[in-house]
Amino acid sequence: MFPSGGDIARAFASQSPLSQSQQTQQPEAAGLKRRQPFPAWNVVEDIEKKADAIAKEASREFEVASQKAQAKTGKIEPWTPKYYAACTVGGMLACGLTHTAVTPLDLIKCRRQVDPLLYKSNAEAFRTIRGAEGLRGVFTGWGPTFFGYSAQGAFKYGGYEFFKKFYSDLVGAENAARWKTSLYLTASASAELIADVALCPFEAVKVRMQTTIPPDIRSTFTGISSVVNKEGVAGLYKGLYPLWGRQIPYTMMKFASFETIVEMIYNSLPGQKSDYNKGAQTAVAFTGGYLAGILCAVVSHPADVMVSKLNANRQAGEAFGAAMSRIYKDIGFGGLWNGLPVRIVMIGTLTGLQWMIYDSFKIFMGLPTTGGGPPAEKK
Numbered sequence: 155m156f157p158s159g160g161d162i163a164r165a166f167a168s169q170s171p172l173s174q175s176q177q178t179q180q181p182e183a184a185g186l187k188r189r190q191p192f193p194a195w196n197v198v199e200d201i202e203k204k205a206d207a208i209a210k211e212a213s214r215e216f217e218v219a220s221q222k223a224q225a226k227t228g229k230i231e232p233w234t235p236k237y238y239a240a241c242t243v244g245g246m247l248a249c250g251l252t253h254t255a256v257t258p259l260d261l262i263k264c265r266r267q268v269d270p271l272l273y274k275s276n277a278e279a280f281r282t283i284r285g286a287e288g289l290r291g292v293f294t295g296w297g298p299t300f301f302g303y304s305a306q307g308a309f310k311y312g313g314y315e316f317f318k319k320f321y322s323d324l325v326g327a328e329n330a331a332r333w334k335t336s337l338y339l340t341a342s343a344s345a346e347l348i349a350d351v352a353l354c355p356f357e358a359v360k361v362r363m364q365t366t367i368p369p370d371i372r373s374t375f376t377g378i379s380s381v382v383n384k385e386g387v388a389g390l391y392k393g394l395y396p397l398w399g400r401q402i403p404y405t406m407m408k409f410a411s412f413e414t415i416v417e418m419i420y421n422s423l424p425g426q427k428s429d430y431n432k433g434a435q436t437a438v439a440f441t442g443g444y445l446a447g448i449l450c451a452v453v454s455h456p457a458d459v460m461v462s463k464l465n466a467n468r469q470a471g472e473a474f475g476a477a478m479s480r481i482y483k484d485i486g487f488g489g490l491w492n493g494l495p496v497r498i499v500m501i502g503t504l505t506g507l508q509w510m511i512y513d514s515f516k517i518f519m520g521l522p523t524t525g526g527g528p529p530a531e532k533k
Contacts, residue, residue, distance in 0.1 A: 213433075220518045230519060233319045237521070238312050244515035245311025248508040250304030255507075257296045259500040263493045264364045267462040270492050287368070295364040297374035302356025306349045311512060313345030314409055335410055342409035346402045354397055355381075355390035361465035385470070393465045395474055400457030404450045408505060411446040416525035427526040435523045440510040442525070447505025451498045456490035458497065 230236050253260070262279040265272055273279035283291050318341040322330040330337055359377035363369045371377035381389045419438050420427045427435070460481065468477045485492075513523040 216518070220520070223518060224520045227519065230521060232521070238316050240516070240519045240521060241315045242308045242312030244512045244519075246304045246308040247515060248311065248512040249307025250300050251511065252504050252507045253303035254296050254300040256500050256504055257294070257299055258292045259496055260299065261292070261294050261364050263496050263500065264361060264462050265367075266493045266496075267459045268365045268466045270489070276496050294369055295360045298356040298360040298363065298377065301374055302353045302360065305356070306353035307508075309349035309352055310342075310345050310405060313348055314342050317341035317344045335414065338410040338413050339406045342405045343402050346405035347398065349405075350394065350397050350401050353401075354394045357397060357461070358390050358393055358465055361393070361462055365462065365466040392468060392474075393461050396457055396461045396464055396478075400454045400461055403457070404454035407450045407453050408446050411449050412442050412505075412509060413525045415445050416442040420526040427523075432517050435526075436510050436514050436517070438526070439513040439523060440506045443509030444502045444506030446509075447502040448498055450505060451494070451501035455494050455497055459485075459490050459492055 224230075227236070227240075230240055258280065259276075261283070262273070262276050266276075266279065273282060280292070283294075287294070318337065321337050321340055325333065325337075355378060356374065358381060359371060359374060362381070363371045363377060371380060378390065385392075416438055419442060423430075430438075460478065463481045463485070464477055467481065472480075482490075509524070516523055
């Protein structure tokens with residue numbers, strides 16, 4: 155009445171997963187290609203492979219260029235004139251390139267600091283400037299920004315390395331290790347004091363160019379000549395005191411917090427700094443720089459607002475103290491914090507990229523990256 159077991163097995167043999175003989179009869183055996191259940195995964199894998207290949211090729215090219223550069227310069231011993239020269243070039247690249255790249259954010263920040271009612275938001279500011287002045291208008295002030303911050307970066311980073319060693323030798327190795335944070339603060343303040351003298355004339359032109367609508371200054375060196383003709387050389391330096399007030403605390407926070415944060419990162423990771431490759435070390439540099447940049451932005455922002463106001467609104471012959479009092483009376487304490495959110499984004503990104511570029515250049519020249527380990531001794 156019921157079919158036998160053999161009949162049942164034969165009827166369902168082609169679908170039985172338990173049949174060893176049928177398992178071998180796969181579509182591949184008949185020359186058919188198995189269809190992948192999720193073809194999108196293959197696309198992602200292909201992209202990852204291509205990205206990995208590009209990264210490896212870029213790394214290889216970097217190594218080749220690095221070896222050629224090191225062959226030309228020769229071995230660079232720490233704390234020698236050649237070492238400080240390399241750090242100076244690294245600082246020039248780090249600051250000049252990054253500040254120029256964020257010129258649109260700086261333009262919006264400066265205009266909103268000088269006139270808080272000019273734009274309702276950063277997005278509206280960008281659309282308004284783009285519509286009225288075109289793409290070129292969005293990058294108003296890039297020239298003095300590039301020249302000024304390249305000069306400042308050269309003195310800032312090169313000077314920091316010099317003063318860090320100078321003060322360390324002055325107090326002795328034991329005290330330098332004990333008071334390392336104080337050493338970072340003192341060295342960075344000394345370097346920035348000099349760097350701002352180089353930056354100030356370009357900063358004066360930049361602020362005038364960015365806060366005058368439409369800009370009455372069209373190029374960097376024409377702007378410098380124009381200011382000197384109208385106000386004398388002193389006109390280029392009338393914002394020096396507030397610039398020191400902005401930049402010195404900013405740089406002290408930037409270097410000391412970066413060194414501390416990087417040391418904390420390496421202490422929290424397994425192994426030592428030397429156990430990590432160049433890519434990992436530059437990633438740590440960017441992370442430490444970004445976090446340090448947030449702190450820098452908050453500490454230096456009131457002085458940054460005052461720099462913009464003084465360069466844009468200080469009256470001819472007006473004393474520095476009188477100008478500060480008049481501006482503060484107009485804007486109040488709250489006005490000193492205009493544009494802070496956009497500056498946090500700008501300075502955080504800026505500082506992270508600066509440290510990444512600076513340490514990448516040091517790696518390129520065969521030098522150790524900054525922070526996270528004991529300083530190399532001069533041989």
